[in-house]
Amino acid sequence: MTDNAIELTDIAFTYPGAIRPSLQGVSLSIARGSCFGLLGPNGAGKTTLLSILTGILPLQQGRARIAGLELPDDTLKQRTAIVPQDYAFYMALSGRENLDCFAGLYGLNGAEKQRRIDFAVQVCALGPVLGQPSAQYSGGVKRRLNLAIGLLNQPDILYLDEPTVGIDAQSRHFILESIRDLQHSGMTIIYTSHYMEEVQSLCDALAVIDHGQLLLTDTVANLVERDAACTARFTLDRSPGDATLAALAALGSVHMDQQQLRMELASPQSLETAQRILREHGISIRQLHYGSNRLEDVYLSITEHALRD
């Protein structure tokens, strides 16, 4: 018995008619009860991977073992659920009617159905709006209803596809707290998002996918500490001239982006030298960051900064 909720080996998928594969050689393991971030730019292959894991797309190549079951296995659908990015419910129905419908589709009835609905309503704090047509809900309440439907079958593994897109800070905070609670109750969460601060605060580990390939998988802690001691980020009052940049370049690699200066330094002593050079050239330092990385920087350095189509 493995402690992994998901084990993928050499997963590949090509859409019929496509020239290039959407996924190739993806192998990763996700620990049971963890919150795992799945990151990547738009079109990287995240949705394709989620579609394979949830049974929407067939497994073309490789092996996937989920919750102890080998894909393809229809019984797996009883133990997993997805909360799609879309509001995947019926707008003309109320929250209660939607939950009643989806619980029925899971084959639930009687007291058990009511118990599951009550649990989902409680976790997502839907009580006060349950009788209203869901079309009248705010974006935040719609997201919560979307999440609540995903909880009805009490899944071992819950896939969350950008569950906080387009909502206010309060709703986002509530949803993130709810996800933490679910994880603490033993549920494995697979979380995709473009909000790096969410992933950093929520996830134990993550994988970065781009162009259909797995670029990296590691714990969040390891990633933000990786090479952190060598990187200094300065926010300056103005852009330095060529002479300043040349002087700084002697200390390590230099990356300028408007008034943001990033340096890969050889040693902590070099940091003092860099500050001195800037002062000598009449440039004030407004902000200095030295130590652990932001996940967003790590992510951008892995996937490169270039815009995607």
Added chain:
Amino acid sequence: MTALLASIHKELRLLMRDVHGLLLLFLMPMAFILIMSLALQNQFAERSGVRLTVLVDDQSHSAASESVLQSLANNTAFEWQPAADDASNKQQLGNDKAAFLLQLHDGKDSILATITVAPGTNAQVEALFVAAVREAIGRERIVDLVNYLDPDTDPDTLLDDSAVTVHYHAAKESGKAPSSVQQSVPAWLVFAMFFVVVPLSNALISERQQGTLKRLRTMPIPLWLPIAGKWIPFFLVNQVQVVLMILVGLFVVPLFGGDRLTLGSSFAGLALMSCAISMAALGYGLLVAVVARTTDQATTLGATGNIILAALGGVMVPRFVMPETMQQLSMASPMAWGLEGLLDIFLRDGSMTSVLPEAGSLLAFGLVTVALAGWLSRKQRA
């Protein structure tokens, strides 16, 4: 079973909240049936052999006028009713309840007739009626003349109707043409049943666009269940349409002065046709849902397709008034199969066996469209 019931329950809830859809499926065809049954009543009456009413005002009260009326009474194309007062006569003519007012009075040598024609009376019918009256009066004059010239001769031997023999080139296809209500109820019923194409395809496309279909595919339910969850409620909607439209033909149209629908005697045949039309319409709806990418496209495609099929299939223009080529062409429309099957039941007292060809064609159409939709859907997903 729980999942299927949940899906059906959800769909019925959605349907009940779709006011526009309900108006389209129920109110529109009911209005069409009522309006068309009443508006075309006279036109259909002439073809279907329904007798036109003639108000008779015999001011002569002579043996001659009685003889003329006796002669006219043999003409079964008309129903002869004694005229009332002037006001009543004018009212009956004015609203086309009666086609003619015939007044007989004494002339110098013989009976004279004055004919008042109702505004809605067809010119050909008018010509035939005038000819019939002339012939009756002429016949009376001949009898008088023969009696005067040769009292020993029986005038009836000279006026022998066997001089003219009528042959029919071929038996009429249906044997009987429908009245306006007999045409309108099945025609607009078939049209309405096919209109489930619009809400059905819209419901399927909305699920696809909103991501609900994707969510359903991650749930532990068979692939056919979301389709069956829609198919069954819309099938029920079709059956309710059948009952309601028939009730309109039976009770509402007569309330407004129209004819009452006759149902025939085969309930089983009617049920078979009702199921077969529904299957064909739902299959077509499924195909539209797969072909169209948006609800707007589905509405345009479904509604336009329905109108073309209806125009071709004899819903808007009865097949029996179409030229021969168009009549043959019209049988390409599944609505024509549905309409002919229902006319077999309502009009020609057909049985379940007699509607098997039409029902079979409709079921085959349903199967083919479902298969085509399945094939296209797989191709699109691939």
